Amino acid sequence: MSLLDLKNVSLSFAGSRVLDNVDFSVPAGKIVSLIGPNGAGKTSLFNCITGFYKPQQGSISLAGTETVKLKPHQVTRLGIARTFQNVRLFREMSVLENVMSGQHGRTSAGVVDAILRLPRQRREEAAIRGVAEECLTFVGITEGWGREATTLPYGWQRRVEIARALATKPRLLLLDEPAAGLTSGEKEELIDLIRRIRTERDVCVLLIEHDTGLVMRLSERISVLDHGVMIAEGTPKEIQSNPKVIEAYLGVEEDSLDL
Amino acid sequence: MTIFDIFTNQLLNGIVLGSFYALVALGYTMVFGVVKLLNFAHGELYMVGGFAGFLVLSFLAPFIGAGWFGVAVSMVFAMIAIGFLGVVIERVAYAPMLSAPRLSILITALAVSLVLQNGMLALTKGQYVPFGSALGFGGINLGKLFISYNQMILVSVAALLMLALEMFVSRTQYGRAMRAVAVDKDMSRLMGINVNAVIAVTFFLGSALAAAAGTMAGAFYGSLWYFMGFLIGLKAFTAAVIGGIGSIPGAMLGGLILGLLESFATQLDLRGMGIPFKVGSEWKDVFSFSVLILILVFKPTGLLGKSEQERM
Numbered sequence: 231m232s233l234l235d236l237k238n239v240s241l242s243f244a245g246s247r248v249l250d251n252v253d254f255s256v257p258a259g260k261i262v263s264l265i266g267p268n269g270a271g272k273t274s275l276f277n278c279i280t281g282f283y284k285p286q287q288g289s290i291s292l293a294g295t296e297t298v299k300l301k302p303h304q305v306t307r308l309g310i311a312r313t314f315q316n317v318r319l320f321r322e323m324s325v326l327e328n329v330m331s332g333q334h335g336r337t338s339a340g341v342v343d344a345i346l347r348l349p350r351q352r353r354e355e356a357a358i359r360g361v362a363e364e365c366l367t368f369v370g371i372t373e374g375w376g377r378e379a380t381t382l383p384y385g386w387q388r389r390v391e392i393a394r395a396l397a398t399k400p401r402l403l404l405l406d407e408p409a410a411g412l413t414s415g416e417k418e419e420l421i422d423l424i425r426r427i428r429t430e431r432d433v434c435v436l437l438i439e440h441d442t443g444l445v446m447r448l449s450e451r452i453s454v455l456d457h458g459v460m461i462a463e464g465t466p467k468e469i470q471s472n473p474k475v476i477e478a479y480l481g482v483e484e485d486s487l488d489l
Numbered sequence: 490m491t492i493f494d495i496f497t498n499q500l501l502n503g504i505v506l507g508s509f510y511a512l513v514a515l516g517y518t519m520v521f522g523v524v525k526l527l528n529f530a531h532g533e534l535y536m537v538g539g540f541a542g543f544l545v546l547s548f549l550a551p552f553i554g555a556g557w558f559g560v561a562v563s564m565v566f567a568m569i570a571i572g573f574l575g576v577v578i579e580r581v582a583y584a585p586m587l588s589a590p591r592l593s594i595l596i597t598a599l600a601v602s603l604v605l606q607n608g609m610l611a612l613t614k615g616q617y618v619p620f621g622s623a624l625g626f627g628g629i630n631l632g633k634l635f636i637s638y639n640q641m642i643l644v645s646v647a648a649l650l651m652l653a654l655e656m657f658v659s660r661t662q663y664g665r666a667m668r669a670v671a672v673d674k675d676m677s678r679l680m681g682i683n684v685n686a687v688i689a690v691t692f693f694l695g696s697a698l699a700a701a702a703g704t705m706a707g708a709f710y711g712s713l714w715y716f717m718g719f720l721i722g723l724k725a726f727t728a729a730v731i732g733g734i735g736s737i738p739g740a741m742l743g744g745l746i747l748g749l750l751e752s753f754a755t756q757l758d759l760r761g762m763g764i765p766f767k768v769g770s771e772w773k774d775v776f777s778f779s780v781l782i783l784i785l786v787f788k789p790t791g792l793l794g795k796s797e798q799e800r801m
Contacts, residue, residue, distance in 0.1 A: 280679060281678075282675065282678075301678070301683075302675070302678035302679065303677075303678045303679075303680075303681050303682055303683050303684070306678065306679055306680065306681035307681045311679065312679060314676075318673055318676050320668065320669050320672045320673060320676070321672050322668070322672070322795065323665070323668060323669070323672075327665055327668075330662070330665060331662075331665045331666065331669045331677075331680050331682070332680050332681075333662070333680075333681075334662060334665075334666050334669075334677075334680050334681050334682045351661065354662070355660070355661065355662065358662060394680070395679075398679075398680060398681055
């Protein structure tokens with residue numbers, strides 16, 4: 231049973247084909263990696279899944295619910311969250327406020343409640359704060375909650391971003407190059423964190439990552455995208471020995487002879 | 490009158506004037522923060538708000554009187570009506586232009602301003618309309634300083650509205666969503682925030698505050714005019730720039746500073762120093778807009794604004 235299902239997804243920009251008949255799925259309860267050379271269309275695929283790009287053809291569904299026609303905020307409310315390659319925390323907001331903003335789609339108090347600060351709104355505000363604190367603690371940030379988020383060290387900002395994504399209560403978490411710019415110690419912590427997200431919070435994780443070592447250690451399934459085409463899918467072992475993958479990464483043999 | 494009496498008197502006038510500026514400046518700055526639009530029609534919402542408040546008061550006065558209570562109730566109705574007008578303007582005129590070049594939407598705002606202004610011109614035939622309220626002239630004397638109850642109520646209501654807005658923006662989930670949308674719309678969508686709904690709420694609140702100012706100004710000064718929004722729109726823009734456009738506390742501060750500046754500047758009298766020059770109240774606009782130019786040249790981010798940092 232797969233949580234996320236893409237069937238025949240094609241996306242073009244001004245005539246150039248970015249994704250070409252992509253079939254792809256994330257099995258429930260798995261950590262899946264999406265790899266491929268630069269410009270293969272990985273981030274475009276993420277943007278299709280989160281509802282920012284609308285593929286011209288094909289279907290995308292989360293646990294059976296079709297998402298292509300939904301607006302991005304509706305996709306988020308359905309249970310898909312993502313982080314970015316370059317950290318995008320809200321400026322001029324504290325760490326805690328950043329994570330609290332992740333729960334917007336989960337609140338029921340309306341604008342009128344908020345303006346009048348009715349008891350319901352106060353209770354909900356307290357609940358939101360509680361969830362935010364729990365998410366921050368989960369990613370290992372137990373202090374500095376009142377600091378402006380963008381003043382934190384880079385590695386911490388990444389973890390705040392993951393906490394904020396978790397606060398949306400996702401069923402599927404998309405991580406776009408989560409290890410970029412991290413030290414090797416921080417990478418170990420990241421691997422541990424991603425595993426805990428899956429086992430303790432029951433959230434599927436789909437990551438784009440260029441650090442091959444990390445991908446091989448962490449992933450249970452790997453999909454390889456090259457020039458918008460899904461060229462391989464399998465376990466880390468299968469992918470490592472797949473000739474098509476080696477060709478995509480290293481070029482064909484004639485090219486390597488020129489070296 | 491001693492210098493001290495003049496000082497306290499002008500301080501009071503400045504605070505009253507500054508309250509109006511601040512209320513209108515808030516709408517400017519909120520809309521700019523969220524959709525990066527200089528809403529040049531905002532002053533007209535103050536004007537239409539004044540007329541709306543007066544219209545409601547005319548209906549309600551036989552039942553609840555035309556004193557401060559009547560004015561306050563009318564003000565609330567005007568705020569709701571103009572709040573919705575603001576949302577309609579955003580949906581009809583601005584929303585289709587949001588992805589167009591900045592200049593297009595700016596011109597649209599000017600067009601909306603002209604439509605509202607000339608619409609009211611047609612309705613009122615360009616005449617001043619007396620705002621028929623019965624506010625009374627009572628007050629208290631503090632030494633030589635006379636503070637009217639009207640001034641006190643007006644400043645308190647303005648302060649209360651601003652406090653409520655500040656609480657809304659800093660302490661509620663909707664306020665957080667507004668700040669999030671101002672910083673990064675796409676990221677906000679990924680947080681499950683309905684960006685269009687947040688923009689609508691922003692226009693509603695900004696327009697409602699302008700209507701509150703318009704109704705109070707009508708009641709306080711006693712008349713309404715189709716052109717009364719033009720100058721205060723520009724002044725509110727100046728106030729927002731002084732405080733740092735996009736910053737809510739900045740708009741409050743900028744409004745107050747501008748109000749005080751105008752009321753003190755008009756008292757500048759250099760004749761005692763042998764220079765034959767006295768600044769009268771006809772100079773106050775010159776002062777305001779000189780300050781606008783100086784701020785734009787030397788500190789374009791304003792007193793409380795932060796410079797926008799684009800990151801890769």
